[in-house]
Amino acid sequence: MSTTSRRSLIISAAVAGAALGLDKSLAVIAPARGLQTPDPAPGFFRYRVGDAECTAIYDGIWEKAHDPAFFSNASVAETKEALAAAGLTTAFVPIPITVFVVKLNGKLVLCDAGGGDQVQAFNPQSTFISGRLMANMRAAGIDPKRIETVLISHFHPDHIFGLLEKKTNAPVFPNAEIIVPAAEYKWWTDPSLISRLPAGRKPLAHRIQAVIPKWKNVLPVEGEDEVVPGISFVSAPGHTPGHTAFHIGSGNEQLMISNDTAYVPALCAAHPGWHGVFDQNAALAEASRRKLLDRVIADKMMICGSHFPWPGLGKITRDGARYALTVQTT
Numbered sequence: 001m002s003t004t005s006r007r008s009l010i011i012s013a014a015v016a017g018a019a020l021g022l023d024k025s026l027a028v029i030a031p032a033r034g035l036q037t038p039d040p041a042p043g044f045f046r047y048r049v050g051d052a053e054c055t056a057i058y059d060g061i062w063e064k065a066h067d068p069a070f071f072s073n074a075s076v077a078e079t080k081e082a083l084a085a086a087g088l089t090t091a092f093v094p095i096p097i098t099v100f101v102v103k104l105n106g107k108l109v110l111c112d113a114g115g116g117d118q119v120q121a122f123n124p125q126s127t128f129i130s131g132r133l134m135a136n137m138r139a140a141g142i143d144p145k146r147i148e149t150v151l152i153s154h155f156h157p158d159h160i161f162g163l164l165e166k167k168t169n170a171p172v173f174p175n176a177e178i179i180v181p182a183a184e185y186k187w188w189t190d191p192s193l194i195s196r197l198p199a200g201r202k203p204l205a206h207r208i209q210a211v212i213p214k215w216k217n218v219l220p221v222e223g224e225d226e227v228v229p230g231i232s233f234v235s236a237p238g239h240t241p242g243h244t245a246f247h248i249g250s251g252n253e254q255l256m257i258s259n260d261t262a263y264v265p266a267l268c269a270a271h272p273g274w275h276g277v278f279d280q281n282a283a284l285a286e287a288s289r290r291k292l293l294d295r296v297i298a299d300k301m302m303i304c305g306s307h308f309p310w311p312g313l314g315k316i317t318r319d320g321a322r323y324a325l326t327v328q329t330t
């Protein structure tokens with residue numbers, strides 16, 4: 001995209017959000033029980049993809065209570081069976097949050113921003129911990145002030161609340177360019193959206209509309225541009241209207257940062273046809289999931305994801321009509 005069209009998008013985005021007020025519904029429900037998953041030590045994991053230095057950084061975990069509404073076409077018993085088959089606990093659905101930092105071609109790029117200790121667990125039987133990102137980034141020897149670019153996959157709280165200070169909404173990365181999918185930006189910042197959203201999603205849209213369009217360092221990008229040298233957007237809509245994966249290519253090696261395309265692989269890769277309640281358009285999400293996983297296999301890429309088992313890196317193989325993830329930990 002040219003500099004001129006990028007600038008005009010920033011300006012139109014600022015105009016779109018100018019008339020909106022602040023969201024006041026940021027209360028966090030205290031979890032009824034303690035966290036059962038110990039934090040990994042250390043809370044970072046480093047690996048190379050060609051010349052790219054990738055660091056997975058632990059942000060937290062959602063220990064999600066089982067809920068028959070989680071998938072429209074799979075029962076709680078089937079969900080537990082799939083978790084057990086992957087060697088995971090069945091006491092709850094483990095949904096870790098991992099954020100990725102990529103150093104490539106002299107650029108330091110943060111891929112999504114985690115939950116910033118600001119995401120509700122919704123259900124008192126669930127525990128949601130986030131916001132470990134900054135401390136773990138420092139432990140990994142990465143100074144958050146040196147992040148030049150932030151790529152955002154989609155605007156769900158566990159991916160963008162880490163961009164905002166908890167009480168003030170002040171920007172956590174004021175000096176970085178924040179590159180977002182234009183389709184995602186347009187959808188969430190449309191003032192007519194709020195009346196169309198279910199009650200549970202309205203506070204998120206209010207907060208986005210009150211804050212993000214006012215930031216001058218947010219850059220919506222259309223389609224599948226190379227957004228920084230060596231890293232390209234890959235459209236994977238369905239989870240949200242503009243949900244996007246990130247592709248890294250360096251030398252002969254490739255990594256697909258799949259974000260939420262197959263969020264919990266034990267469930268969504270092993271059963272790609274299961275339709276989750278957090279996939280806004282579940283049929284489109286399934287099509288995007290199959291297309292992306294098929295591409296990863298065909299091109300022999302490594303894959304990582306925001307909610308893959310820590311440290312989020314693995315290999316995908318085809319297992320009949322299903323996909324299987326082998327987690328890589330060394």
Ligand SMILES: [Zn+2]
Binds near residue numbers: 263306
């Ligand atoms: Zn997510």
